[in-house]
Amino acid sequence: MDWIEELGELALASRLRRLSERLARDASRIYADQSLDFEARWFPILSLLGGRPADSITSIAEALRLTHPAVNQLAGEMETRGLIRSVKxxxxxxxxxxxxxxxxxxxxxxxQPIWEDIRAATREMISRSGSDLLTSLRETENALDRKNMYERVRGRINARLFRSIEIIDYAKSLRHRFRELNEQWLENGFQIEEADRRILEDPETEILAGDGVILFARLNDRIIGTCALRRIDSTSFELCKMAVDPMERGKQVGRRLAMSAISRAIYLRAGRLLLMTSPDLIAANGLYRSLGFTYVPDDEAPPVPYERSSYWLALDLNEGATRKLVEKSV
Amino acid sequence: MDWIEELGELALASRLRRLSERLARDASRIYADQSLDFEARWFPILSLLGGRPADSITSIAEALRLTHPAVNQLAGEMETRGLIRSVKxxxxxxxxxxxxxxxxxxxxxxxQPIWEDIRAATREMISRSGSDLLTSLRETENALDRKNMYERVRGRINARLFRSIEIIDYAKSLRHRFRELNEQWLENGFQIEEADRRILEDPETEILAGDGVILFARLNDRIIGTCALRRIDSTSFELCKMAVDPMERGKQVGRRLAMSAISRAIYLRAGRLLLMTSPDLIAANGLYRSLGFTYVPDDEAPPVPYERSSYWLALDLNEGATRKLVEKSV
DNA sequence: AGCATTTACGTAAGTACTTACGTCATTATT
DNA sequence: AATAATGACGTAAGTACTTACGTAAATGCT
Structure with a gap:
């Protein structure tokens, strides 16, 4: 049984490595036969330097896509063997x-003639039928240059999580979780101030009774994030009390909550969404900016009810881009 | 500049390795993101063992095409981590x-869902255009299973050397080389006997004057081997004084000389070629056998003029197989 | 010109495997 | 039944790279 072949796409790296080692081993044997005291791993440098002016370590490393310590080591061996010399x-x-x-x-x-034999033998081997290994490799490398594997997989993981995260409305049974998540967040660097405490203590009065909204993010029966829309006036809400379980960071939970909040605010005929943030919250500010929130000068903004150094951001809900962004995802 | 790509077929192993490491690095990052304390290199074992009865180290090693110490090490790490356990x-x-x-x-x-994401992302990446990397890999592996790279390249190198070795006739200027090559060979374990000395001293009288032939193998202006045909009677020759420069072993020089000698004997209307050998000469006997020489019982053979333990082999030159073998190569 | 940043290189240590080798249990041979 | 050969591990050391880090020269910035 060959489990690596069985795994197919999943074990591609192992398979590439396996084939590479197999070829490298055979190449070593071929050179050993020549009684020339030459190591297969010296080949790229020897061929690169052949009939060409002297070149620096890093420049060679770059051409061979190796690290410079690797080239340094190989150069050391080749110099000892007397194949190359170095000049300042x-x-x-x-x-x-x-x-x-x-x-x-x-x-x-x-x-040189042996290299031609290797080339010819390889060519004969890899282009047996329709699909040529070198072509596939080049295409795969190009595909990776455009977007690496990490980003490709992360994109899929995020999309999957995004789909599996459900946004639900407030229910009495979730009040303790609303408080927990926010306290967890606040303890992380901020003091819980009086304004916070009142809202967390009794969100039903402080948020919902004032025509506000509280949303939760649920992933497989676990509530992993929350946020609230607090009514400021007939045309605007404050987006506040956004908190995500620290264990669930990086799953786009915050983005999902914010987008749902925006969509809800639009549904409630609001024209503007405000929120308060501080310069330390780098990840959060990145999210807000990517959603289209912009800075509100202090003289145009509502007063800041907290003691921590904060400022207001605002989002125009009538703008086309925002409406489209939200529509697409809901 | 990418010299490895430039080299194409010649640097296939390096290229495979490079791609493998690139993918492995990204895979590690993906697992690291999951905060699951899981290493990418554990994946093959975890997936192999999943939903399956316990399996032994070597059996796993075989399925993954790894060495058993590799599996042993991985198993140790995974056991420490608590992912697997071992039973007698x-x-x-x-x-x-x-x-x-x-x-x-x-x-x-x-x-599992992440593996599905990796599979999907890989699939999307490798089968972009017509040529699919996995298919090419499978085909290349199959081609190597049929005949490995070492044999493929050796075959080409040998064929090239075979073509570049010229067989030439005796000339006065080559007499010293005939002697040198044979003495080199004889010193290597055998004593130079009186019979040898006479022939090497004066091959013109001992071989050529008796209607015999002396051949040399030339590689790029260097004489690297020789052999002689000594006339026994009107229908048979003795193939003798075969010697190849020790530095040029493994280049099929002996085979080339022997085949030329056979062809010359046929041309001279001989019906039988004899030669003397001893059981210690394993490589030479292999060559003789492959050319069709067979053992001659002592009572049918000419007397043995040397003191070393020897016996005769003979080749019927009228046999079809022999004639075809020689024709093909000349 | 003076100082921070970048670049080139060297060294050390790590990585994910391999080969080499030794021990003990099992199987084959006489 | 005794002995040899084979097989399954485990350990140590090697391999062909890598990452991490330090030093000195060159370059960029004000």
Whole structure:
């Protein structure tokens, strides 16, 4: 049984590595047969330096997509063997330029026909049927250059989580969770002030009775985040008491809650959404900015009821971009 | 500049490795994000053991195409982490069977959706255009299973050397080389006997004057091997004084010389080729056998003129197989 | 010109495997 | 039944790279 083949796309890296080692082992044997005292791993440097002016360590590392310590090590071995020598760069005293010695050039020429044999044998092997391995590799590398694997998978994970997070309305049974989540957040650097305490103590009076809204994010029966819309006047709400379980960070819970809140505010015929933030909340501010919130100068803003250094952001709910953003996701 | 891509088929192993590491790095990041204390390299074992009876170290190693110490190490880490446990095999006391703990099963289930995301993202990436990387990999692996890279390249190198070795006739200027090569060979374990000395001293009288032939193998202006045909009677020759420069072993020089000698004997209307060998010469005997030489019982053979323990082999030159073998190569 | 930043290189240590080797249990052979 | 050969581990050391970090030279900034 070959479980790695069984796993297919999932174990691609293992499979690539396996094939690479198999080929590398055989290449080593071929060079060993030549009784030339030449190591397969020296090949890229020898071929790169052949018939070309001296080149620096980092420049070689870049061309071979290796790290510079790797090139440094290989260069050391090849210098000991007498294949290359290094000279100081006249212009730049940090650089050590590598070039082939006459002996190195001789070895390169001796190996050239063998390299042609390897090339021909490989070609014959990889382009047997329709699909050519080198072409597939190039295409895969290009695809990764456009968007790496991490981003591709994260995108899918986030999309999945986004779909599986449900936004639900306030219910009496959730009051303790509203408080817990917010306290957890506030304890993390901020003091709980009187204004906070009143809302958390009795959200039904402080938020809902004033024509406000409280939303919760639910993931598999667990409430992992919350936020509230507090009525300011007939055309505006304050988005506040946004809190996400610290264990669930990075799952776009905050974005999901904010977008639902915006959509609800629009539904309630509000024209403007305000919120208060402080410069320390970097992740949160990034989210707000990406949703279209902009700074409100102090003289145009409502008074700040908290003692912590804060300022207001606002979002125009009549703007087309905002309406489209929300529609798309709901 | 990307020299590895430039090299194409020649640097396939490096390229595979590079891509493998790139994918592995991203996979590690994805698992790290999950705050599950799970290492990417554990994945193959976890997935293999999932929902399956306990399995032994070597059996797992085989399924994953890893060495057993690798599996042993991974198992150690996973056991410390509490993902797997090991139980003694009832039937075989050498075996340590690995199985998932309930905790391990839970982690496996938690990761399952992420694996699906990785699978989907990989699929999207590798099968962009016509050529699918996984298909190419499978085909390449199959091609290597049929004939590995070492054999493929060796075949080409040998064929190239075979073509570049020229077989030439005796000339006065080569007499010293005929002697050198044979002395080199004889010193290597055998004593130079009187019979040898006479021939090496004066091959023109001992071989050529008696209607014999001396051939040399030339590689780029260097004489690297020789052999002789000594006339026994009107229908048979002795193939003797075959010697190849020790530095040029493994290049099929001996085969090339022997085949030329056979072809020359046929041209000279001989019906039988004899040669003397001893059981110690394993490589040479392999060559003779592969050319069709067979053992001649002592009572049918000419007397043995040397003191070393020897026997005769003979080749029927009228046989179809022999004639075809020689024709093809000349 | 003076200072911070960037770049080039070297060294050390880590990584995810491998090969090499030793021990003990099992199986095959005589 | 004794002995040899094979198989399953476990441990140590090697491999071909990597990341991390430190130093000195070059470059950018004010």
């Amino acid at each position: 760069d006249k212009q730049d005293d940090r650089k050590r330029l590598l070039e082939l010695t006459p002996d190195g050039e001789k070895v390169r020429e001796a190996l | 095999d009832k039937q075989d006391d050498r075996k340590r069977l690995l199985e998932l703990t309930p905790d391990g099963e839970k982690v496996r289930e938690a990761l």
